[in-house]
Amino acid sequence: MVRPRILILGAPGAGKGTQSARIAEAFDVEHVTTGDALRANKEMDISDLGLEYGTPGEYMDRGELVPDAVVNAIVDRALAEADGFVLDGYPRNEEQAEELDDMTDLDVVLYLEVGEEELVHRLTGRRLDPETGDIYHVEYNPPEEPAVESRLIQRDDDDEETVRERLRVYRENTEPVVERYEQQGVLERVDGEGSPEEVWEDVKATIEAAS
């Protein structure tokens, strides 16, 4: 089978990262995620681009979008190298969606739907194991081992104030992107409120039916 080209949309905290990791494994495609790429390059010097701030991290820690010029270049390069992909965290505004149209066709566009208060709860309770990269939640999914629990950290942008700002930025910039794919008749809605396993069953079935 030709490997599918999948776009996964959804608000911060909707579970895009979790589901994308499963998609990448099950369908043998590349997980292309702008959030992880930018976190790995938070201190990159972008001061010569004449933007407001000199590094991606300064935008990220405020909950703002990193400028398109930086993000488009990351995605363009990653997609050119991928044989099938799940794209997670991009496009986040209409300009990026237009760029993506020029870069590639898509086989499936998934949209994970989760209500706002649940998003805030998921994000502010999210914790990361810096040694393994595993993601936990203080309430939904705490680690069993005390040694793991004691080394967990919170992502810099998961405090409540920044989370609210990220959701505002999402509503303003990214919801129009969701509408764009809706109008094109290609948006596959998936209820994202269940457990990761429940959501995965729907995600997997939707990809299998659409690709």
Ligand code: AMP
């Ligand atoms: P995420 O891990 O997807 O929640 O992304 C974390 C942060 O990285 C966002 O709040 C933005 O500051 C930045 N970021 C990730 N993807 C993009 C994108 N496509 N466009 C602009 N900024 C992005």
